[in-house]
Amino acid sequence: MVAGESSGDLLASRLLSGLRPHLPDAVIHGIGGPRMAEYGFRSDWPMEKLSVRGLFEVLRHYREIKGIQTALRDRLLQERPAAFIGVDAPDFNFGLEAPLKQAGIPTMHFISPSIWAWRGGRIKKIARAVSHMLVVFPFEEEIYRRAGIPVTYVGYPLAEVIPMAPDVAAARRDIGLPAEGRVVAILPGSRMSELKYNSASFVGAAVELARRERDVRFVVPMAGARQREYFTTLLRDAGLAEFPLQVLDGRSHTAIAAADAVLVASGTATLEVALFKKPMVIGYKMMRASWEIMRHMGYQPWVGLPNILAREFLVPELLQDAATPMALADALSVQLNDTARRARLQQRFVEMHHSLLRDSARESAQAVLRLIGLERGA
Numbered sequence: 376m377v378a379g380e381s382s383g384d385l386l387a388s389r390l391l392s393g394l395r396p397h398l399p400d401a402v403i404h405g406i407g408g409p410r411m412a413e414y415g416f417r418s419d420w421p422m423e424k425l426s427v428r429g430l431f432e433v434l435r436h437y438r439e440i441k442g443i444q445t446a447l448r449d450r451l452l453q454e455r456p457a458a459f460i461g462v463d464a465p466d467f468n469f470g471l472e473a474p475l476k477q478a479g480i481p482t483m484h485f486i487s488p489s490i491w492a493w494r495g496g497r498i499k500k501i502a503r504a505v506s507h508m509l510v511v512f513p514f515e516e517e518i519y520r521r522a523g524i525p526v527t528y529v530g531y532p533l534a535e536v537i538p539m540a541p542d543v544a545a546a547r548r549d550i551g552l553p554a555e556g557r558v559v560a561i562l563p564g565s566r567m568s569e570l571k572y573n574s575a576s577f578v579g580a581a582v583e584l585a586r587r588e589r590d591v592r593f594v595v596p597m598a599g600a601r602q603r604e605y606f607t608t609l610l611r612d613a614g615l616a617e618f619p620l621q622v623l624d625g626r627s628h629t630a631i632a633a634a635d636a637v638l639v640a641s642g643t644a645t646l647e648v649a650l651f652k653k654p655m656v657i658g659y660k661m662m663r664a665s666w667e668i669m670r671h672m673g674y675q676p677w678v679g680l681p682n683i684l685a686r687e688f689l690v691p692e693l694l695q696d697a698a699t700p701m702a703l704a705d706a707l708s709v710q711l712n713d714t715a716r717r718a719r720l721q722q723r724f725v726e727m728h729h730s731l732l733r734d735s736a737r738e739s740a741q742a743v744l745r746l747i748g749l750e751r752g753a
Contacts (some may be wrong), residue, residue, distance in 0.1 A: 530733025
C-alpha cells in the first residue's frame with residue numbers, strides 16, 4: 376500500500392480496519408503514516424517524502440521521489456505481493472501500478488483522481504494501471520463502468536467517522552477554548568508547499584476579521600512538527616505572538632468541530648468541513664507558474680468538493696490572486712453573521728452527509744478480498 380499524505384493515511388486506515396480481521400497475519404507494507412501503522416502496516420519510507428503539491432514544487436523534489444518510486448517498484452516486482460493498493464497520490468501510484476499490473480500483480484486504486492474536474496483524458500492511463508478502482512462518490516461509478524474499468528463505490532469513509540451532529544461544547548473543552556464566543560478554524564493545508572503559499576493570506580484574513588469582530592478566537596491545527604515550526608515562525612516574524620490564535624498539534628477534526636466557521640485550503644479538508652456542517656470559505660494559492668498551467672486544465676467552475684458535489688457554489692472559493700486577506704475576511708464575516716445562510720448550509724451538508732454514508736471499511740475490504748481471490752466473510 377502507498378498513501379502520500381495525512382488524508383490518505385486516514386482513508387487507508389479505514390480500509391485496513393475492515394481488512395485486518397480477514398488477514399490477521401498478512402504482511403502489509405509500502406508507504407504510509409501513523410494511522411495505518413495502528414493496523415500493523417510497515418512503512419518502508421517516510422510518508423512525508425511524497426507530501427509535495429504543485430507542478431513545479433514536485434519538479435524540485437523529482438529526483439528523490441522518482442528514486443523512491445523506482446526502488447519500491449523493483450522491490451515489489453521481485454516480491455510479487457498478492458495485491459498493490461495505491462491510496463490517492465495518483466501520479467506516484469499510477470507510475471507504480473502500471474508496471475505491476477503488466478507483470479500480473481493485481482492493482483487497486485482507492486480514491487479516484489478528480490478526472491471529472493481536471494485532466495479528463497487520464498482515463499486511458501488509469502485503465503492501463505488499475506485492475507480495480509474504489510470510488511467514494513456515487514457519480515464516479517458510471518465514469519469507470521463506461522471506460523470498462525472494474526469499480527466499486529464504497530462510500531466516503533469519513534462520513535462514518537464524523538458524527539451527524541458534532542458536539543461543539545466537547546470539542547471546545549478538549550482544546551481549552553471557552554464555551555462562549557465565536558471560533559474560526561484556519562486550515563491552510565497539510566503539505567509544506569501549501570503552508571508556504573496559503574499561510575500569509577490566511578493569517579492576514581484572521582487579523583482583519585479580528586479587527587472587525589472583537590469576540591472571535593482562532594484555532595489552527597498543524598499536520599506535523601515541521602508545519603508547526605514554519606507556521607509559528609511566521610506568526611512571530613509578523614509580530615503576532617500575542618494574537619488570539621491557538622496552534623494545535625494535529626486534531627484538525629476537533630478544531631473544525633469547535634468552530635463557528637472555517638477558512639480552509641482547497642482539497643479533501645473541504646469535504647471534512649462540510650461533514651461537520653460548518654460554514655466555510657475555501658482559499659488557495661500556489662506557485663504562479665503552476666497556477667497558470669492548472670487554471671486552464673479544469674472544465675468545470677468549482678474546485679471545492681462540497682461545491683462539486685452540490686453542482687453549485689454553496690460556499691465561496693477564492694483562488695490565487697482573489698485570495699487576498701481582505702477578500703477572505705469579507706467572505707468569512709458573511710459566513711459568521713448571515714444566520715439564514717448558515718441554516719441553509721447546515722441542511723445541505725446534512726443531506727450531503729447522508730448521501731455519502733456506506734460501510735466503507737467493509738465494502739473496501741471485500742473488494743480487496745475479491746481481487747486476491749479470498750472472499751472470506753463476504
